[in-house]
Amino acid sequence: MNNIYKIIFFTTLISGTLISISSSSWMGTWMGLEINLISFVPLISNSKNLFSSESAMKYFLVQALASTSFLFSIILLMILNSLNEFSLMNWSLIMILNSSLYLKMxxxxxxxxxxxxxxxxxxxxxxxxxxxxxxxxxxxxxxxxxxxxxxxxxxxxxxxxxxxxxxxxxxxxxxxxxxxxxxxxxxxxxxxxxxxxxxxxxxxxxxxxxxxxxxxxxxxxxxxxxxxxxxxxxxxxxxxxxxxxxxxxxxxxxxxxxxxxxxxxxxxxxxxxxxxxxxxxxxxxxxxxxxxxxxxxxxxxxxxxxxxxxxxxxxxxxxxxxxxxxxxxxxxxxxxxxx
Structure with a gap:
């Protein structure tokens, strides 16, 4: 990978993290996490190194699973909050949201x-x-x-x-x-x-x-x-x-x-x-x-x-x-x- 592409992906990686932690909505944090993910995968993948390509695939699949769980939980939480319904379901969704973040890190x-x-x-x-x-x-x-x-x-x-x-x-x-x-x-x-x-x-x-x-x-x-x-x-x-x-x-x-x-x-x-x-x-x-x-x-x-x-x-x-x-x-x- 050329140095120019590395700089672009690394800048996008930093931008994704900053977007995620500075966003005022959960959808914004999810978008920041996805930007961070799609910029880190090219940084760790290398066609000349089979091990790094394997790591990139494992990392992508795990992070995609965590992002899906994160998005699922925040959408359901938004729906329940709009209906003003607070129950054990909210705590279950918060646990799923936290579990997706534990999986990500x-x-x-x-x-x-x-x-x-x-x-x-x-x-x-x-x-x-x-x-x-x-x-x-x-x-x-x-x-x-x-x-x-x-x-x-x-x-x-x-x-x-x-x-x-x-x-x-x-x-x-x-x-x-x-x-x-x-x-x-x-x-x-x-x-x-x-x-x-x-x-x-x-x-x-x-x-x-x-x-x-x-x-x-x-x-x-x-x-x-x-x-x-x-x-x-x-x-x-x-x-x-x-x-x-x-x-x-x-x-x-x-x-x-x-x-x-x-x-x-x-x-x-x-x-x-x-x-x-x-x-x-x-x-x-x-x-x-x-x-x-x-x-x-x-x-x-x-x-x-x-x-x-x-x-x-x-x-x-x-x-x-x-x-x-x-x-x-x-x-x-x-x-x-x-x-």
Whole structure:
């Protein structure tokens, strides 16, 4: 695909998301989601790569199903509102609407497509899927997400699936996908309190995820074994380790800040059981993060059985990676006091 077409599709992708989150009607949000969908499919499809074409087809079918459910629910809700009829039907339709948004962003238990699609994409495409493509569904959920048992089940299933299934992954893209599912549980929990908390969490998550993916893209890393081989530089290892642990929410790194805020709010609202489950599942996530980082730190390969060692020469990028995560403790203290 030519660069001109990529720029056009990427601009349309951004426009679709902005239309969806700024629309004053549900039909407008649906149109924005469709514009976003039809612009992202060409970006991830490649006739020379059968895997990306397969991912594009899976992504299109799942998103089309979610869009159909979304449109069905908003049309019926409009009809019922025009007739001034409010009943259990309204709550059922709102649950269908929310379920379609959960399916669009890949939250558990509607996550079946998310890791498979992510694993067949390159790092640039995965970066968009794990960050930008979640903005519109999550913003729409802030309007309709109820504070009830259905929302709690989605949150618990997301943190459990992301942590437990992530234990068994050796492919970095799948590991990042299950990590994203786990973070989605935390972001959905933040929506129960304040939209500002979700924005803080999503901004920090997206920043750390993009930085890690850019690092792995530059070093051409797709499997854990390649981490040991390609990272033959101590500064690279240090950068990857602190940002990977920051993504896991280990204090005193920056990724701990949003989880700290959410835990504090849940305890204030007496959600002790939900807080306990989420913290325990995050401990499991931190386990496989630490397993990866310790292996990088302790294992050195003298022989190279993949490809020649790649040197990452961008020292400024390494400096930014380190400063963002190491400054987490100071930033956490300042922002917590402000909140």
């Amino acid at each position: 890949g939250a558990a238990p509607l996550h079946f497509w998310f890791p498979e699609v992510t694993s067949k994409l390159n790092w640039s495409q995965s970066m968009i899927l794990l960050t930008w493509q979640k903005i519109a569904p999550m913003m729409l959920l802030t309007y309709t997400m109820p504070n009830n048992i259905f929302s709690y089940l989605i949150i618990i299933s997301s943190v459990c699936v992301g942590s437990i299934i992530g234990l068994n992954q050796t492919m970095m893209q799948k590991l990042m996908a299950y990590s994203s599912i786990n973070h989605m549980g935390w972001m959905l929990a933040s929506m129960l309190f304040m939209e500002n908390i979700w924005m803080i969490y999503f901004t920090i998550y997206s920043s750390v995820t993009i930085l890690l993916m850019m690092l792995m893209k530059n070093l051409n890393i797709f499997f854990m074994k390649q981490l040991f081989i390609n990272m033959n530089n101590s500064s690279l290892k240090f950068s990857f380790i602190i940002n990977f642990l920051s993504l896991g929410g280990l204090p005193p790194f920056l990724g701990f800040l949003p989880k700290w805020i959410i835990i504090q709010n849940m305890i204030n609202e007496n959600m002790f059981m939900l807080t306990f489950i989420m913290i325990m599942m995050t401990m499991i996530t931190l386990f496989f993060y630490l397993r990866v980082t310790f292996s990088i730190l302790l294992i050195n390969y003298n022989e190279n059985n993949w490809k020649p060692n790649l040197k990452f020469k961008n020292k400024k990028f390494i400096f930014i990676l380190n400063m963002i995560s190491i400054s987490g403790l100071v930033m956490s203290t300042i922002i917590i006091n402000m909140i």
